[in-house]
Amino acid sequence: MKNIRYLFLSIILLPGTILAQVDEQRHGNRFEQLGPMLRSPNVYRTASGAPGHQYWQQKADYEIEVELNDDNQSIRGKEKVTYYNQSPDPLDYLWLQLDQNQRDSDSETPKISSNSIQPKMSLGQLQDIIWHDMDLGLKIYSVLDDQGNEIPSTVNHTMMRLDLARPLMPGESFTFHIEWSFNIHDRMSFIGGRPGYEYFEGDGNYLYTMSEWFPRMAVYSDFEGWQNKQFVGRGEFALVFGDYEVAITVPADHMVGATGVLQNPEEVLSSKEMERWNQAKSSYDEPVVIRTQGEAEKLEKGKSTAKKTWVYHADNVRDFAWTSSRKFIWDAMAVKLGGKDVMAMSYYAKEANPLWEQYSTRVVAHTLKSYSSRTFDYPYPVAISVEATNGMEYPMICFNYGRPDSDGTYTAAIKYGMISVIIHEVGHNFFPMIVNSDERQWTWMDEGLNTFMQFLAEQEWERNYPSRRGPAHKIAPYMSSEKHLLEPIMTNSENIIQFGPNAYAKPATALNILRETVMGRELFDHAFKTYAQRWMFKHPTPDDLFRTLEDASAVDLDWFWRGWFYGTDPVDMAIQDVKWYKIDSKKPVEVKADQREAYEREESYISKTRNATAIPETFVEKDPKAADFYNSYDRFTVGPEDEKAYNDFINGLSSNERGMLESGLNFYEISFENIGGLVMPIILEFQYEDGSSEVERIPAQIWRLDEYEVSKVFAKEKVVTQIILDPYRETADIDEGNNYWPRQFQPSRFEMFKQQLPARGTSTGPNPMKKKR
Structure with a gap:
């Protein structure tokens, strides 16, 4: 009795014995609380991640008049800005963003970009070197207060400071006027960028996408003061909410789409377009084409010398963008959200058909429904997708790519690329147009969160949708990069080497892992919706996100934020060893059989094997008289005393x-090794000899006392034939070869050559549709 108890207890106590001997240095800080790494809670932002009882933010209202010159591709405008100081601080000066100056002759963008001469240089590469010769950037003509007095101002590249005659006190507002102009650049050229024009040589027309086009108020916040970090191209925008009234004067045959609601449709639309527009307002199943391709093609052939002014109004938005062209086809449909109708619509040139007419507005509608279900009902009255061979977002309007070949056929890559970019850019209405994080400081807070939401919407669009980002295993190649090519997610936009994987894919993957593996869908979805609703129309920081997800779920995630957002370690867990134990049953037959097997294993050696044939007959075999009792005695036979x-x-x-x-239980003691450094849950699939299998999930906290090696004993009724670590590829493990017991070896494949990547938005690769036609 003592023997069996001792044997059984030794199995149970073995893990504790190992942990007691762990070297103290193997217990690092991966499971320590973030503590000092986060901002201290205060009356503005609470420890729970919610806005505090004294939370405040500034407001800026705009009245703008702008005219587009289609002859020389420029705009001139004037704006009236009313800035409301809702902070507790007196302000001696105001800061504005002049983002167009990023293309100015004195721009810092080309200065801080490294380059070199290669044996072969393209025109774009050479132009990039001589960027300073271009006449771009804002020209400020006047800055006046409401009484017409000049306001002293200082322009520092993409920022402008207005020095006030007296401090703007808490609760006060200040109104000022600015007149300005700039030359619009060709965004299809080497400069690229978000705004600009595209020239269509075939019909001699332009398509304008106007963004970052007017002086805009910078954010003054409780956590940073003025956000006046220079705009050099990558880190996007931190902006103030406000109301807009914008009058846009363009050639009379142009179609204009913009942030907000058109205030004078009867003045700018034809009677036929008005009729179709009203029809679209009650069409919930499919888009209604308001300006047809045939009508747009007629307008392309003649350029009107007359002008029309389109007036748009938008409430509580952080920015304003617009588009204009005589080439536009326009369609729209209604989407019912939260008891109200939202107009989903698209503007596109004939070059984008038939793809856009079939998909764009439907994708807009789908995106609004998908995102709303996980955050809050989309609060704005419209959502617009514009085909503009790029991808960029603004409140209620975004610019996207995706053109078929000239014969109307297209590749699957272009189709899904177009759908994905529309989902992504429309989705930006939620992050950061409403949940208004600081993109210039933390790109991942909008791009990463939005890419995660994009993945969910893609999977709801079509089963087996080919999503590029979101599934855990797809981030593994990036996380296995050389250390000098990696930065933590919590890195400023301008300092990231691999921008897309770092700011888009890795945070999106992290959130998907939280949802699927760490927290579970129910807890995560509730916590994420809580964050979105807490911070809609406000300015959240990473601290607010981290704290809210924990606060609303009761899941301690500090270890996760440390590893995924503050570190660069990859996930690489391995099954180091597996030992199989069974309880000694003490049955004589089994005991003797085990003894016999052990003896035969011990006495099995090469000489004995060879002597079986090399020695034809031993001495005792020749002379039986030399044999005694022990030559025939079998000590492994069960006797009465054994029974x-x-x-x-x-x-x-x-x-x-x-x-x-x-019980007949099988005990499997499995040793795990954390090779990569990033701690994660241990997920195991046990496959049994009867063909069945089961999955066990061990929380990441198993690593808390030893972050490099742990062991765990599993009791199984069935005999295990295969153990797989991370069977569903949900931890982003960079080396799956060491995730098997017994080991499995898969051949690695290599390419003979790599093809160059195609230009964004162009149709390349196999085109089965073309072949079919």
């Missing part, structure tokens, strides 16, 4: 002990 000892042993056990003894 008696067993019966005595059994009779001395309690019923529980006898049940455990007779």
Whole structure:
């Protein structure tokens, strides 16, 4: 009885014994609380991640008049800005963003970009070197207060400071006027960028996408003061909410789409377009084409010398963008959200058909529904997708790519690329147009969160949708990069080497892992919706996100934020060893059989094997008289004394002990190694000899006392034939070869050559549609 108890207890206590001997240095800080790494809670932002009872933010209202010159591709405008100081601080000066100056002759963008001369140089590469010769950037003509007095101002590249005659006190507002102009650049050229024009040589027309086009108020916040970090191209925008009234004067045959609601449709639309527009307002199943391709093609052939002014109004938005062209086809449909109708619509040139007419507005509608279900009902009255061979977002309007070949056929890559970019850019209405994070400081807070939401919407669009980002295993190549090519997610936009994987894919993957593996869908979805609703129309920081997800779920995630957002370690967990134990049943037959097997294994050696044939006959075999009792004695045969000892042993056990003894359980002691450094849950699939399988999930906290090696014992009724670590590829493990017991070896494949990547938005690769036609 003592022997069986001791043997059984030794199995149970073994992990504790190992942990007691862990070297103290193997217990690092991966499971320590973030603590000092986060901002201290205060009356503006609470420890729970919610806005505090004294939370405040500034407001800026705009009245703008702008005219587009289609002859020389420029705009001139004037704006009236009313800035409301809702902070507790007196302000001696105001800061504005002049983002167009990023293309100015004195721009810092080309200065801080490294380059070199290569044996072969393209025109774009050479132009990039001589960027300073271009006449771009804002021209400020006047800055006046409401009484017409000049306001002293200082322009520092993409920022402008207005020095006030007296401090703007808390609760006060200040109104000022600016007149300005700039030359619009060709965004299809080497400069690229978000705004600009595209020239269509075939019909001699332009398509304008106007963004970052007017002086805009910078953010003054409780956590940073003025956000006046220079705009050099990558880190996008931090902006103030406000109301807009914008009058846009363009050639009379142009169609204009913009942030907000058109205030004078009867003045700028034809009677036929008005009729179709009203029809679209009650069309919930499919888009209504308001300006057809045939009508747009007629307008392309003649350029009107007359002008029309389109007036748009938008409430509580952080920015304003617009588009204009005589080439536009326009379609729209209604989407019912939260008891109200939202107009989903698209503007596109004929070059984008048939793709856009079939998909764009439907994708807009789908995106609004998908995102709303996980955050809040989309609060704005419209959502617009514009085909503009790029991808960029603004409140209620975004610019996207995706053109078929000239014969109307297209590749699957272009189709899904177009759908994905529309989902992504429309989705930006939620992050950061409403949940208004600081993109210039933390790109991942909008791009990463939005890419995660994009993945969910893609999967709801079509089963087996080919999503590029979101699934855990797809981030593994980036996380296995050389250390000098990696930065933590919590890195400023301008300092990231691999921008897309770092700011888009890795945070999106992290959120997907939280949802699927760490927290579970129910807890995560509730916590994420809580964050979105807490911070809609406000300015959240990473601290607010981290704290809210924990606060609303009761899941301690500090270890996760440390590893995924503050570190660069990859996930690489391995099954180091597996030991198989069974309880000694004490049955004589089994005991003797085990002894026989052990003896034969011990006495199996090469000489004995060869002597079986090399020695035809031994001495005893020749002379039987040399044999005695022991030559025929089998010590592994069960005798009466063995049976008696067993019966005595059994009779001395309690019923529980006898049940455990007779259970036949198999104990598997598995040793795991954390090679990569990033701690994650241990997920195991056990495959049994009867063909069945089961999955066990061990929380990441198993690594808390030893972050490099742990062991765990699993009791199984069935005999295990295969153990797989991370069977569903949900932890982003960079080396799956060491995730098997017994080991499995897969051949690695290599490419003979790599093809160059195609230009964004162009149709390349196999085109089965073209072949079919």
